[in-house]
Amino acid sequence: MSWRIDVAVQTPAHSALGDVLSYASGVRVTPGALVRVPLGRREVLGVAWAAHQEDAGPAAVELKPIGAVLDALAPLDEAWRDLVAFAARYYQRSLGEIALAALPPQLRDLSAVQLARRLKRKRSDSPPGGVSPCAVALSAEQTEALSRFEAEAGPFLLFGSTGSGKTEVYLRAVAALLAREPQAQALVMVPEINLTPQLEARFKERFGADSVVSLHSGMTNPQRLASWLAAHSGAARIVLGTRMAVFASMPALRLIVVDEEHDPSYKQQEGARYSARDLAVWRGRRESAKVILGSATPSLESWHQSRPAAGDDAGGRYVRLSMPSRIGTGALPRVRLVDMNLQPPKTVLSAALLDAIGQRIARGEQSMVFLNRRGYAPVLACADCGWKSECPHCSAYRVFHKIDRTLRCHHCGFTERVPRACPECGNLDIAPVGRGTERLEEHLGELFAAVRRPDGSAVRIARIDADSTRKQGALESQLAAVHSGEVDVLVGTQMIAKGHDFRRITLVAAINPDGALFSGDFRAPERLFSLLMQSAGRAGRDAAYVSAQGATAEMWIQTHHPQHPLFVALKRHDYPAFAQGELEDRAAAGMPPFAFQALLRADARTQEVAQAFLGAANAAADALAGSDQVTRYPAVPLAIQRVANVERAQMLLESASRAVLQRVLAGWQPLLHELRRTPEGKGVIRWLVDVDPHSI
Template sequence: MNWCIDVAVQTPAHSALGDVLSYKSPVAVAPGALVRVPLGRREVLGVAWAVRSAGEDPGSEIELKPIAGVLDALPPLGDGWRDLVAFAARYYQRSLGEIALAALPPQLRDLSAVQLARRLKRQAPAACVGGEPAAAVVALTAEQTEALARFEAEPGPFLLFGSTGSGKTEVYLRSVATLLAREPAAQALVMVPEINLTPQLEARFKARFGADAVVSLHSGMTNPQRLASWLAAHGGAARIVLGTRMAVFASMPALRLIVVDEEHDPSYKQQEGARYSARDLAVWRGRREGAKVILGSATPSLESWHRSRPAEGEDAGGSYRRLAMPSRVGAGALPAVRLVDMNLQPPKTVLSGALLDAIGQRIARGEQSMVFLNRRGYAPVLACGDCGWKSECPHCSAFRVFHKIDRTLRCHHCGFTERVPRACPACGNPDIAPVGRGTERLEEHLGELFAPVRRPDGSAVRIARIDADSTRKQGALESQLAAVHAGEVDVLVGTQMIAKGHDFRRITLVSAINPDGALFSSDFRAPERLFGLLMQSAGRAGRDAAYLTAQQSSAEMWIQTHHPQHPLFAALLRHDYAAFAQGELSERAAAGMPPFAFQALLRADARTQEAAQAFLNAASAAAEALPGADRVTRYPAVPLTIQRVANVERAQMLIESGSRAALQKLLAGWQPLLHGLRRQPEGKGVIRWLVDVDPQAI
């Protein structure tokens, strides 16, 4: 008897081939099994999605291709995993195969059944996790104890609203330990927003639960490492999986707990391909699989804050439970915030005299300072004072950034790099100069300013920079962080890479140099991101109360701004996230913006801006005929802020509705129309289009 197998394969984007392709098999294949199937001239990996006898197949008169093989050494992917993939594909408007195959380790696609069986023989057996080592047990605060008690007693999901240094990681560790003590075969997923936060968390979990019980999953690993971690999670050998956003799709048959640390971070939203939110999928997965979910942050996203609101009057409250931990561990105080009014400083002042004096005092006492500037490179622009030439990228509507360390002009959008010209390419003036300031130039400037200063032992001041450029080499980030933790760095300069998650014990002063740009951005989420970034940055200071007492010092956060009266800074001075959130949510409710409305973006990339906008406007007109279109607002097409990247023009259209269901219904009905438009005159010149549901940047 022949069987008809529906297989999810990674079909080309916008191929309109549908979610699954059908193949025939002489034997029944379990749903969720990995299979190898012919696709065009290639043989590709796929996931068996549905199985039925050939007689039940409505298209049985069509001759189907046979599957090439089954990777039967591997247990099938579970119902929960397939439901998660199907939901993500449906909600984020992507094909089933695209999501399913992207969720699997790349090396799995190239292994034959024999090679996979050989790999599985080498896999370690399931780790046996015992109780916590006695040395690892630390005393809990009253707030931590209450949060854990409520976590055990209530269903969740939970928003762990804990100030920086309040001990959120210890709550994660204890909740995992309690779970594993109760269910020895259970699994826990712990997610962080960025790769650079993984090593220190991994060290803490391995110290507590043993190295064999913990694996990592992130894009910084080699393909063999990713495959080994995935197999350990899928087979149940790994009790705890630590990872970035991609780990939300890890196959974990006994998943009982999901932790999303720094849940507010925009990095949880994928920005290429399938634009899913790992945080939102974690909540959905927890509900589907009966796993408890903890979202942790000192500055929660306004969506999570709103969903965790307590019941009040006629408002029944949100669906999340809010666990508050406002105090720092060890009686440590949050840093005092000081605003420096740059309007009172001489023109072109980079670092105010008062801030330099404060950093100098820290150096003299052997303490560390952190200077935060969210712009890498030496200078954002190189310019000619005579003719007005600027270092524009020939392929993008953006400037190339000057990197002094290797004398290059580099576009951070398309990657186009050239050597710095000896003279102005337009007029020949040899005096071309950097305009503005990045972390590389700030590092150099601080080195010049503190060159005469000496540390307590008489040695020269040591300044280090951590950003995407300085950490490019393998192991560079780990060695630089180790130097900071060892006290070998006096002043740490960096981008947002250093602003969140790190537990620096000797930093007593943090400063933000130029944060004003986000105050008046066209993106309504910019103030929320800025407040979170500044509050997270402040949280790096004074984390060790005993160290501050021994040094007879205090923790401070300095912010240099031209707008000291802005309400965002008023809330920051008091470390009052709740007041900031209330103000922002009131404005969003009045304007009908998320979380009180639901949004999507339709983006088009084309050879010309006219072609991109024509496609979007034609798509908007076509949507008029769809059921429920009157409940969804479609705004006119506009260029992106950076409208040209790598010689491709980009435009977007905002779609908004007060009903998530109405928006989803329109998007689903729109898909075939968009595919059809590509073949119409309106689609001429369009390279690709995509739908971004719940966009994080507009």
Template structure:
């Protein structure tokens, strides 16, 4: 470890052979500091070296980006008194050039500082470890993991569709869009693609990404069973800091052959990366919604191209961007950049579930579950089968209200209602977290008859248990209804134990949010029901129909995944959808499981409206003490942009409040920026940055707490 002494004033002595070192740091937000700060070191430090440097009164972790010799007594050194690097963590191999290029691209494209991206990509515990502590950990890893070679267990026989997909993945460059129906065996393609890679190149590494933490345990179990525990590590925010550091070190040293993770794993340091898999590539969870708002899916494609690694994007309902990029050549259209691989058939000759639409306009008023749906669930319980009921709203009811004076459970800090949670008798805001006990009477008029309005998963679970009480399981025991959502899985290990109960057959009806709709391989579920999906049909967000179709089709895919089980039961898989708009084109495509037809319709509308993927967008967001201040800042920013080069190629729409305009007493507004040229949009955003920093110091910036740019936003 490099240790150097400082002079009495805290500056380095002018010694021959000193070096000027450019270091990427996570500097304070909107400090308008350069991407890299300069320090001196008595010896050359290779780019990618982790160092500790003084910043203000603190000592922080940084990444060396460049180093140049600095002659003793030179004018450059005399002009600026540079501080000295405090220490270098040189027991750790430097971060490679490919990793630095990925970070630099992400910082440029998503309009964030280099240091913010670089430091966020590193395990948090690295910031606190001294060089000696890090050396001890590295020594323990070397002695405990001498051999992490992946020894693949025998693979299952590939179906003809899987075999053709694997053949093309080996023969062609990609990137590949693996368009496989739910239950078609996309995971087996991933496993065999990784196995073939490691058989060819035992030192190669593969990155496999999933959209959400709750999908990692089952995927990790399959990869460990196939390749052994030593070869596989996980990287996601649900791990403890020591666990994340251990996994990151194993990947960085090349000891881990396979890294499984969520969106943060796209920045994992993997020096011999040769394959990237992005499962459920359509999922909005791949887009970071705080801080640096990057898309892990898009960065995975860029990283694969930059590092010569093959990229597989897998989904039964691809994002419209990826679907458009994988279009075949036709006429004057040269086609997309991706290679589309189709796997339309389910493994084991299983059929996709029949979709049944229930017209709620024909049901009695206030019907929650139609009689036909209840009867179908009861029949399955009596045969020992499982059902899944999907409602994408947690809590007992979205609002508590007084029928006398009209009081509602508004959050005092947000422009949203607090959700009623019956299980702990609280009103809880899902935006700022503010919670209070349910009042005994209306706070406004004293009426004791305040009542829930609408329903969430808690109420649905309770309602189902009451309605199904007369039904019994084959052994005569009562029905068991369980709920899986963000509330029921809050405790560590709760999700794993609840999923295990479902897999073991201890649950007859599973109620939940979108957490249960994606990726899970439930073998005994033969019926899936969506209770109230209509809200997204008429949303102001143009992506809402795409997300709804994907969610419903993914939910349907949880039913009838085991053809042998269905045959033994003499059952058929079904998807029930309760809707008041059964003639909507989205449901027509869903009944046929026809994603291509749905995608074609949506893309036709988007082309006519000049929306992505036929245009490129960014949002300029401002948070302020008042809505007027937020919008004034955005409008002033728009006026300032008029003078920028190429501003005429970028449309800037008027500033508007967000759908939920106040969160935690902060007012929020946004401005949509759009262009038919990605390059023109990026040029304007890059020129805009210094103007936005300057606006904070003008009257128009008064009251503004923060601003940010969201490139390729997923929600508008």
């Protein structure tokens, strides 16, 4: 008697090898067990997916034997395997790709003996930390939200304004769960790595350091492995993490929190393009775990799914919990629109805004200036011949970074020193065009050079963006300087706009937000409203401080379109009105959430080859069942069509039925693999399917 073991391994992309590979074993291997198996000339890690007993005979196919079973580790349970299988099926990827990407990288390199030794070292008899008393008094809105959360099944959309105390609701929900079920586990997800440390500190303070682990890509491989093992064994009661944490092995999972659920960071943009938010909802249903999606500006999909029943409309699948008020006596910041049409040409910061910032500095308060463009200037240009700092490898400009005198492409990373003169005509007078956070920081420094703080010292301006936080520990030290009051004016990109609990900021300003109003991407207004609303939420969070200062929290927005409905709704902090308008427009246009989309993308050395492949794929789809219910748009180049000398094109598919779209995509996969072997597919470097794309 022998066993055929089906194993999920990470096969090469587009290899068309199928979801699992079969191996021989003399004994039954439990599904979910980690195994080491031969693949080509290598031995790789795999997950046993199924075991079949077979009689040896002349007709039997000779299979390679399994190398080793990592039996020191408990098998991955059926619920985890179901999650991986669903994600692979829905997002059109291979089973092994999803399964292996969900495991910590260091696990792939350990032998059975090494893993056993590591687990022996890690075992501890120390009990998990207890729950510290909750000293914070709940508001009536928080109490109501928690009461409904305990009484109803969900999933829940916690719609709470910035500063309404959503995090305390999460903490109380987790505390109630752990008190009720001694072995239960909770998963708490955040969109950005830089938000994890402050949330981790609050959870460890409340539940004890032994009960909480983090999972995100900023950790070292040994740290990720240790956290994953703690979650898998049940030793970690609470896992905090970014989108990758949705695949954490948690055998006693009973609660999932997705904070800032609207954030685009929950959608993976490389490899398997899954939505961690959507998978969290699916996983909660599969494992009978309650799910809370929290946001001050929910995604329109979640808002639509939480709509109450009305007339013939049965309503959405989610339960909406509302917390519209800030904690205590705090008021939402007053929104002031500055009409830049009335300002002198080339005005960067209006006189009224500068005066308002100056008043804050004089009183010892902090201001935040938000500009979602890093670097000194987006382009360096020659006025004589028209030369611009184009990237030779991408259809984009290289950004001028004055701090290190470089021209840097933010798409492929190509970097050069700034030329002394124009490379085309030799003109020495090449100049920056436009403005990034570096230049804004410099400009503010010049404007407030003569201004003094209340103690007589010079004004301190700090910048937080992807460039200033590149070094290890830089972000933490910069945030600490803001929290301690050392910084008077904080300049930054969207990194500073969300999640941070700055207690002394009373003014937030958005300098140039108009670009997204007229973007070709239909989701751009939704993202802009969310970003501005989140930015405004950084002002006036400490009601006692604002009151003691005799100040008013304000959000200033400089715009050429002050009458735009988006700004009108923002001025009233009226997300429901904004959402209603957007949803009406989307319904009329047949766009998500009233339709379902997927993109087929192709990369090639020339745009012609990429589009020819997509054209052939389009023609091949005609034969698929249900294709008449799927609209397939012509292939077009991406907005930035060339990156690192690779041309990129895409084709949009849209259907009123998610099930029909999924059937067509599944039937299309083998046809796409076949196309790679035809003349139309020969020059294609790679192709991918992006289901529920976030940007088009």
